[in-house]
Amino acid sequence: MSDSIFIPHKDALLLAMEEKARKDYIPIIKAEVGQFLQILIKAIKPRRILEIGTAIGYSTIWMARAMAEDTELVTIEKDEEMYLQARENFQAAGLADKIRPKFGDALEVLPYLGGEFDFVFIDAAKGQYLNYLELVLDLVPVGGLIIADNVLYRGYVRKSGQIAHKRRTMVRTLQEYIEVIQEHPCLESIILPLGDGLALSVKKSYIN
Ligand code: SAH
Ligand code: MG
Numbered sequence: 001m002s003d004s005i006f007i008p009h010k011d012a013l014l015l016a017m018e019e020k021a022r023k024d025y026i027p028i029i030k031a032e033v034g035q036f037l038q039i040l041i042k043a044i045k046p047r048r049i050l051e052i053g054t055a056i057g058y059s060t061i062w063m064a065r066a067m068a069e070d071t072e073l074v075t076i077e078k079d080e081e082m083y084l085q086a087r088e089n090f091q092a093a094g095l096a097d098k099i100r101p102k103f104g105d106a107l108e109v110l111p112y113l114g115g116e117f118d119f120v121f122i123d124a125a126k127g128q129y130l131n132y133l134e135l136v137l138d139l140v141p142v143g144g145l146i147i148a149d150n151v152l153y154r155g156y157v158r159k160s161g162q163i164a165h166k167r168r169t170m171v172r173t174l175q176e177y178i179e180v181i182q183e184h185p186c187l188e189s190i191i192l193p194l195g196d197g198l199a200l201s202v203k204k205s206y207i208n
Pocket of ligand 1: 026027029052053054055057059060079105106107125128
């Protein structure tokens, strides 16, 4: 649940999805992140949105509800059960014609997507963020935005000192992701302490 004093409006579908996510331990975005994505999408009016990590489609629905009439959203999920649930939720939301769900591992799907995406939301396996970024950079035009969720991972990424063994690799990868986007010659980046930590990177040039 959000501990924000500013509580975004949620309809019955989003509330039911939050309940499902809570019961099944599915790590969905915080509602304030959903609202922030909506504000960005309404302001930027991207033509094509790419999401990596659909789960049950909660973040997808937040984003799709903010899209302009002619915007398309492609979302990738590698877990078949999640993928199927997400499809049902897109139907229930009346958004099935605006969202193209893809079933598969993003690392295998991304090279075959084709076309450009001017708004990318990365929210899949934390240990693979750098691999996603490498593939995504080829799909994003100059001026395009790449957003990564959970980059502060419950505060562990900023903490110094001992980190439990099971989290160490994930935390290290997220620290590396932050380092790479801050030093990358094509990117201008900022980390926002919103939700579980959001990294925003705009592509400023093609030079790699
Ligand atoms: N974006 C969702 C939450 C995604 S949870 C929301 O906020 O509502 C992360 C999801 O990424 C999980 O469902 C997991 O199965 C999926 N995932 C993990 N690695 C992946 C990969 N390499 N390719 C595609 N999906 C992946
Ligand atoms: Mg997330």
